[in-house]
Amino acid sequence: MELKDKLEILADAAKYDASCASSGAPKRDSVDKDGLGATTGMGICHSYTPDGRCVSLLKILLTNFCVYDCQYCVNRRSSNVPRARFSVDEVVKLTQDFYLRNYIDGLFLSSGIIQSSDYTMEQLVEVARRLREEHQFRGYIHLKTIPDADPRLIELAGKYADRLSVNIELPTQDSVTRLAPEKNVHTIKLAMGSIRTKLDEKDDHPKAPVFAPAGQSTQMIVGADASDDHTILSTSQTLYGSYKLKRVYYSAFSPIPQSPSSVPSAPPPLLREHRLYQADFLMRGYGFTAGEIMPEAGNLALDIDPKLAWALANRAHFPLDLNRADEAMIARVPGIGLRSAKRLIDLRRLRRIRWEDLSRLRCSLKKLAPFVVTADYKPAQGMASSEHLRRNMADAPQQMNLWPELQAA
Amino acid sequence: MSGGSAAQRVLQGQALPVENFAQWRDAARDLLMHGVAPEQVTWGAPQRDDLLAGDLFSSAPPPAAPSHNVPTPPASAQDAPTRPAPHIPRSFMEMLQSAACCRVPDRWAFLYRVIWRWTQGEHDVQSPADEDGARLNGMVKAVRREEHDMHAYIRFRERPIEAGAPRFVAWYEPRHDVLPQVAEHFARRMGKVSWMIATPEASVLWDGQTLHETGPLAHNAQELEDDGEALWLTYYRSIFNPARLNAGIMHQHITSDRWKHLPEAKIVPHMIGEASRGARKVGQYEAVGQRKGTTIPIAPEDAQPERHQHPSKLDECRRCELYQFATQAVPGEGPKHAQIMLVGEQPGDQEDLAGHPFVGPAGQLLDQVCEAAGLDRSTVYVTNAVKHFKWEPRGKRRLHKTPGQREIEACHYWYEKELASVKPTVIVALGATALKSVLGTATVTLRDSLGKPMRHDGRWVVTTYHPSYVLRVPGEDAKHEAFSIMVQGLKLARELLDRPPEESSEPGLL
Ligand code: SF4
Numbered sequence: 052m053e054l055k056d057k058l059e060i061l062a063d064a065a066k067y068d069a070s071c072a073s074s075g076a077p078k079r080d081s082v083d084k085d086g087l088g089a090t091t092g093m094g095i096c097h098s099y100t101p102d103g104r105c106v107s108l109l110k111i112l113l114t115n116f117c118v119y120d121c122q123y124c125v126n127r128r129s130s131n132v133p134r135a136r137f138s139v140d141e142v143v144k145l146t147q148d149f150y151l152r153n154y155i156d157g158l159f160l161s162s163g164i165i166q167s168s169d170y171t172m173e174q175l176v177e178v179a180r181r182l183r184e185e186h187q188f189r190g191y192i193h194l195k196t197i198p199d200a201d202p203r204l205i206e207l208a209g210k211y212a213d214r215l216s217v218n219i220e221l222p223t224q225d226s227v228t229r230l231a232p233e234k235n236v237h238t239i240k241l242a243m244g245s246i247r248t249k250l251d252e253k254d255d256h257p258k259a260p261v262f263a264p265a266g267q268s269t270q271m272i273v274g275a276d277a278s279d280d281h282t283i284l285s286t287s288q289t290l291y292g293s294y295k296l297k298r299v300y301y302s303a304f305s306p307i308p309q310s311p312s313s314v315p316s317a318p319p320p321l322l323r324e325h326r327l328y329q330a331d332f333l334m335r336g337y338g339f340t341a342g343e344i345m346p347e348a349g350n351l352a353l354d355i356d357p358k359l360a361w362a363l364a365n366r367a368h369f370p371l372d373l374n375r376a377d378e379a380m381i382a383r384v385p386g387i388g389l390r391s392a393k394r395l396i397d398l399r400r401l402r403r404i405r406w407e408d409l410s411r412l413r414c415s416l417k418k419l420a421p422f423v424v425t426a427d428y429k430p431a432q433g434m435a436s437s438e439h440l441r442r443n444m445a446d447a448p449q450q451m452n453l454w455p456e457l458q459a460a
Numbered sequence: 461m462s463g464g465s466a467a468q469r470v471l472q473g474q475a476l477p478v479e480n481f482a483q484w485r486d487a488a489r490d491l492l493m494h495g496v497a498p499e500q501v502t503w504g505a506p507q508r509d510d511l512l513a514g515d516l517f518s519s520a521p522p523p524a525a526p527s528h529n530v531p532t533p534p535a536s537a538q539d540a541p542t543r544p545a546p547h548i549p550r551s552f553m554e555m556l557q558s559a560a561c562c563r564v565p566d567r568w569a570f571l572y573r574v575i576w577r578w579t580q581g582e583h584d585v586q587s588p589a590d591e592d593g594a595r596l597n598g599m600v601k602a603v604r605r606e607e608h609d610m611h612a613y614i615r616f617r618e619r620p621i622e623a624g625a626p627r628f629v630a631w632y633e634p635r636h637d638v639l640p641q642v643a644e645h646f647a648r649r650m651g652k653v654s655w656m657i658a659t660p661e662a663s664v665l666w667d668g669q670t671l672h673e674t675g676p677l678a679h680n681a682q683e684l685e686d687d688g689e690a691l692w693l694t695y696y697r698s699i700f701n702p703a704r705l706n707a708g709i710m711h712q713h714i715t716s717d718r719w720k721h722l723p724e725a726k727i728v729p730h731m732i733g734e735a736s737r738g739a740r741k742v743g744q745y746e747a748v749g750q751r752k753g754t755t756i757p758i759a760p761e762d763a764q765p766e767r768h769q770h771p772s773k774l775d776e777c778r779r780c781e782l783y784q785f786a787t788q789a790v791p792g793e794g795p796k797h798a799q800i801m802l803v804g805e806q807p808g809d810q811e812d813l814a815g816h817p818f819v820g821p822a823g824q825l826l827d828q829v830c831e832a833a834g835l836d837r838s839t840v841y842v843t844n845a846v847k848h849f850k851w852e853p854r855g856k857r858r859l860h861k862t863p864g865q866r867e868i869e870a871c872h873y874w875y876e877k878e879l880a881s882v883k884p885t886v887i888v889a890l891g892a893t894a895l896k897s898v899l900g901t902a903t904v905t906l907r908d909s910l911g912k913p914m915r916h917d918g919r920w921v922v923t924t925y926h927p928s929y930v931l932r933v934p935g936e937d938a939k940h941e942a943f944s945i946m947v948q949g950l951k952l953a954r955e956l957l958d959r960p961p962e963e964s965s966e967p968g969l970l
Contacts, residue, residue: 120763
C-alpha cells in the first residue's frame with residue numbers, strides 16, 4: 052500500500068479524537084543543533100478544516116487494526132473498514148517532512164490495539180524514541196497511552212512525549228462495561244493514576260528525569276450513551292481532581308459507518324459539546340465546581356451559556372458592585388471574562404469603574420447589565436425576573452443552527 | 461540623524477524622519493528630556509537624503525542629547541531646560557516596541573503622544589479603558605496576531621537538493637512589519653536546514669547558522685513542485701470530519717487574505733460541497749469509505765487483555781457511591797494472621813493512587829509511632845474502615861472528607877471479612893471513624909475511650925488517635941502529646957496480647 056493510501060485511512064481513523072492542543076511543552080529550540088523543532092510553550096494551530104477544528108499536530112493512528120470491539124469506535128474489530136498499518140519509519144519521516152514545511156507543530160500518535168496492550172504501547176513508544184533520540188526532533192509529541200500496558204512502558208512514553216493521554220471515552224463505569232467490553236474503568240483510572248504519580252515525582256524532585264512535561268489529558272465521547280451533562284461534568288471533576296489532568300476533551304459522538312445498534316444513529320447536537328466545553332472552562336479557569344454548574348441531574352441549557360445560567364439561578368449574588376467585589380466574583384459575572392476581570396481590578400487601583408469602562412473592555416454589555424453596579428450605573432429597580440432575562444438573552448436561534456447539514460441528514 | 465538632536469530639529473521646525481523603533485526611541489527620549497509636547501512634533505518618513513547621509517546605517521548611536529561634538533544648536537533649543545531621562549518600565553517599552561511594528565501612517569506620532577502622556581503621570585494610557593490605550597492595545601494585538609499568523613500559516617516548499625540552499629522557501633504578504641521577529645522564530649525551529657522567507661518588502665535567508673536580510677524578491681515559491689504538499693492535502697482531506705461540517709468557524713479563524721497562502725485553500729470548496737451535498741451521516745472520508753473493508757476475526761475471549769492487576773471483588777464493590785470517585789479500593793495489608801490489626805479511617809490521596817494503605821504522610825507518621833512503641837509494622841495488619849477514598853474538590857486538589865455513617869456501614873461488610881480471616885487478638889482503632897466501625901456504634905466517643913482497653917466480641921479494642929490528627933493538630937506541644945498518646949496506645953496493644961480477652965463478651969470499659 053502506498054504511503055498516501057495509508058495516510059488516508061489512518062488519518063481518517065484518527066479524526067474522532069478531539070484532542071489537538073500542542074501547548075504546555077517546555078521551551079526548546081534547534082539553534083546550532085542537529086535535528087529540528089522548537090516549542091514555544093504556546094502551541095500553534097497551523098490550519099483549520101471545514102469542520103471548524105484546528106490542525107496543529109499530525110494526528111494519526113499507527114494502525115487501525117484493533118482486537119477490541121468498542122461499539123462507538125469505527126475501528127472496532129467487527130467493523131468493516133479498510134485497514135492499514137504504518138511502519139515506525141513512515142511515521143517518523145512523515146512527521147519530520149510535515150514539520151519542515153510548517154504544516155504542524157508535532158505528532159499525536161494513537162493506535163488500535165494489536166496483539167497485546169504491551170506490544171501496541173511498545174510500538175508507539177518506539178516512534179517517539181526514534182524521533183527524539185535518532186532524529187533529535189524537538190517538536191511536540193503526544194502519545195495515546197494504552198491503559199493495560201506495563202507501567203514501565205508508560206514511564207518510557209513519558210520520557211519521550213510531551214503529553215500522554217488515556218481516554219476514558221465514556222463517563223460511567225456501566226457504559227464502559229456495556230459499550231467497550233474489553234476496556235475497564237479500573238485500569239483506565241490506574242493508568243491515569245500512575246501518570247499522575249510520575250508527574251508528582253517530577254514536581255517534588257525537579258532533578259528527576261523529564262516526564263510528560265505537558266501533562267496528561269483524556270477524552271470523553273458525548274452522546275454515545277445516555278449519560279447526561281451532570282454525570283459528564285461530575286466525572287470530569289473527578290478526573291481533574293484525581294489525576295491532575297490538563298484537559299478533558301469532549302467529542303460529540305459521530306455516527307460511524309455500519310453503526311451497531313447499541314449506539315445512536317444520530318449525533319447529539321454539536322452545541323451540547325460546545326456547552327460542555329464552556330462548563331469545563333468554568334471549572335478549570337474560574338473555579339466553579341461541577342455541582343455549582345449542574346446542581347441537579349440533566350443537561351446544560353442549549354439556549355444560554357452555563358455562566359449565564361448559573362448567574363440567573365443565583366440572583367442573590369447580584370447585582371455586584373464592580374468597585375468592591377473581588378476578582379474571582381467579578382469574573383463570575385456573565386459577559387465579563389477572566390481577562391476583563393483582571394483589567395477591572397488593575398483599573399480600580401487608579402480610579403473608580405464606570406459603565407463606559409465596560410464597553411471599552413468589550414465586555415458583553417447586554418449580558419452584564421442586570422448583574423453589575425458601577426460608579427455611575429445601577430440596574431433598574433424592580434429587576435426583571437430570571438425567566439424574563441433569560442428570554443432576552445438567549446442566543447439567537449440562527450446560532451443554534453450551527454450544523455444545518457447534520458439536521459438535514 | 462543629521463542636523464542635530466531631535467529637540468533641536470523640532471524647534472527649528474523640521475520634520476523628524478524615523479524609520480524604526482530604535483530611532484524613534486532615541487528621538488523620543490531627547491524630546492521628553494526637553495519637554496517637547498506631542499503637538500509640536502512632525503514625524504516624517506526618512507527622506508532619500510537622510511538615508512544617504514549615512515546616519516541610519518552607521519552603528520554609532522544617534523546623539524541623544526547635545527554634546528560639544530555637535531554643531532552648536534540654535535539658542536532656543538540650547539536654552540530649553542533639560543530634564544532627566546524618563547524611566548519607562550520595560551514592559552511598557554516592550555508594548556510600544558510591539559505597537560511600532562503596526563503599519564499605521566501616524567505610528568511614530570501616536571507612540572510619542574502615548575509616552576508623553578505616560579511621563580505626565582497619566583499611567584492609564586496603557587489601559588484599554590483609555591482611548592489612546594485602547595488604540596495602543598489594539599495595535600499590539602494586531603501585531604501579535606500577524607506574528608501568530610505568520611508562525612502558523614507560512615508554508616515552506618522544498619527545493620530539490622541539487623538546487624542547493626535554501627532547501628525550503630516560503631512567500632508571504634505580512635500586514636505589519638513583523639518579518640524580523642518571525643524569521644527568528646523559524647531560525648529556532650528549523651535547526652541547520654536552510655530556508656528563505658520572501659515578502660513584498662524584504663526577504664530573509666537562513667543559511668543554517670545566521671539570518672541574512674536579502675531585500676525584496678519576486679515571489680516564486682508557489683511554482684515549485686513539491687510532493688510533500690500532495691501528502692499534506694491528503695492528510696487535510698482525511699482528518700476533516702464531514703459529519704461536523706461547520707465552515708463558518710473555519711473562516712472565523714483564517715481570514716481570506718491568509719487563506720490564499722495555504723495550499724489546502726484550493727480543495728476546501730470541494731470538501732464543503734461534498735460534505736453538504738451528500739448530507740453525510742458518517743464522519744468517514746469518501747475515498748476511505750469506498751475501499752474494501754476487513755473485520756478482524758478474533759473471538760471476544762481472545763481480545764480480553766491480560767490485566768496485570770485482576771480487579772478483586774472488593775474493587776467491584778458498589779455498596780456505596782464512593783467507588784465512583786476513587787481510583788481503586790484499598791484493601792488491608794499485613795500478615796495473614798497478624799495478632800494486631802490497626803484500623804484507620806480511609807485511604808487518602810496517595811493511598812488511592814498507590815493502592816496500599818498508609819503510604820502517604822500519615823503512613824510515615826504511623827511508621828514513627830510503631831517504631832517508638834517497639835512495634836514492628838510488618839507484623840501488624842493495617843486496614844481502613846472505609847476502603848475507597850472520599851474527597852471533595854478544592855481547586856485542583858482532592859480534599860479528604862470524613863466518611864458518613866452510611867459509608868461506614870456499607871463498608872463494614874469488608875471489614876468483617878478481613879476480621880474473620882485475620883482473626884487478630886487486639887484491634888487498634890485509629891480515630892473516631894475507625895472506632896465507630898470497629899464497635900459498630902457511634903455512641904462511644906474517642907475522648908472517653910482513649911487509651912482504655914475494651915473487650916468487644918471476644919477481642920481487645922484499643923483506641924488512639926489517627927496519625928493525620930497528629931499531623932494536623934496545631935502547636936508543637938499538642939503534636940508531641942498526641943504522638944505520645946499514640947505510642948502508648950500501641951504499647952498497650954502489645955501488652956494486651958498476653959491477656960486473654962475472653963473473660964466477658966460484653967463490650968465495656970475496664
Ligand atoms: S467505600 Fe466500601 S462500601 Fe463504598 S464502594 Fe468502596 S468498598 Fe464499597
